[in-house]
Amino acid sequence: MQIYLPIAEVSVNAFTLMGLGGLVGVMSGLFGVGGGFLITPLLFFIGIPPAIAVATGANQVVASSVSGVLAHMKRRTVDFRMGGVLLAGGLAGSGLGVLVFNLLQRIGKVELVVQLCYVVFLGLIGAMMLQESLRALRRARLPSARRRLHQHNWVHRLPLKVKFRASGLYISVIPPLLVGVAVGVLAAIMGVGGGFIMVPAMIYLLGMPTKVVVGTSLFQITFVTAFTTLMHAVSYNTVDVMLALLLILGGVVGAQIGTTLGARLRAEQLRILLALLVLAVCGKLALDLFLTPDELYSITTRSR
């Protein structure tokens, strides 16, 4: 069934879109990631203009993170104060990112920068995850001593210290603010929630306990992507609600299937699978950048 997207002004198959949403939903249910980092490149592959793919991707992440954060609020695993600080940074970063995005679009480099960001970040995250899960597999076989909760480093010497009760931390607000800004910029430029950056940063940089990390990052992502969606919609009219709706419909069903499926599989193997998947997407994008393209020329239309 072909469907004409009113803002993207392209006609695509509705089932392809729902299937894409579903596939990414299964991933997010299975691995506990937002899936934004997969959906935006997949939208590029099926021919949605990059500006619209990014803005609509952000809208789709709102849906999946809302459903996640609700579950975490019920379990009381959200540190609202930390979430608030991250959010303040995130909103500033998102505003900045949307400006940068528009600038890049004007000089015709948006595709390149978005692709480069994806290659770099997916490559880093994929490699880290693969290493981590391989180590976990080995550790499962040879049990060793427990690690310390967190270590004191330069982060703990900065001024403006605040108590974060739910995380059991007394640290400066500067590092979480900066993490928030970085994630906001990425959300606006890449159309992702940024959980895959924020979660490692919260654990390793801020030293937050793992149990509140996912809920808190989802809390922040919900608001940052919502703000990004609004910014893109108001400034550049690039959110396609029809496209978002189809992706969300597939996504929410897929997420539930993924969650049930995830309960039956072993966590370490799952994480290796996710790492390989992330590296595969990264590889495909990298090949597009490094190999000689079939068509050297491209057309962008200006103003409506």
Add this chain to the structure above:
Amino acid sequence: MRTLALILALALPDLALAQGTGSTMPAQPDAGLIPPVDRPENWPLFPDPGQPRSVVSPTADPQAEQVVAGLSDSSVAITTSFDGSDILIYGAVRREAPVPEGELDVIVTIEAPSQPLTIWKKTRRAGIWVNTDRVEVGAAPSYYAVATTGPLDQILLPDWDNRYRISLPRVLRAFEGAIEVENSVPFTEALLRIRQQNGHYLLEEGAVTLVDDTLFRTDIRLPANLLEGDYRARIFLLREGQVIDAYSAAIEVRKVGLERWLYNLAFDQPLLYGLMSLAVAVFAGWGASAAFRKLRRA
């Protein structure tokens, strides 16, 4: 249905005539890609396109042959399930005198509104392919189709092509700003090639069927990825490579229903539209988790 339309077009030329907006006379060729040509003395002049064409030509020397034509649709509605559309263009040649000697040819074009665009070329920089060189084109139609009774270069003289901007390369208008590249030809060639590959520029030689040098018809495919706007269909009658009559009709391409509503909302009330998109997302996210929780409990 189409046969009926064809018969109608023949029997009731006035009816078919009423569908069009009148004969075309191209505006003065603006400074474009193509250098202006000297205008021969004997070029026929057609009535102003803004004026409705009278049945009897007011000029002292009326055209020996005139084209009357109609379209199967004078408007195309882009609905949610829009998947492209075929437009049937049919018509006949009206004559006061017996058929003159020589070959009669017909060219039909459909043209979308023009938009400014940028053509980028990638080059390799530090190992990766980057958009580096560009050419700005002031106006190029987002869709352009040409259907003819024969090979275009054999039935149309270049002078006449320049005058009416019929063939694909002639349709592209002026470059904008200073040209930054040494040779812009590969860029415009690339534009034509890319748009021809994705079906937005069509050249269908021999797609117009002409019966007894009088009746003609052709089908032109409009692709699924259509932009809205006021499209224009033009029909040219040619003898010996010269245009002897031209005719034009408007085709209105519009989004309708939900498509129209969403598009207007997005551009007129972007804040409201953004909030609505968020509401859809939040509601879907919340609804799905609530629904599945209930399902699991049951």
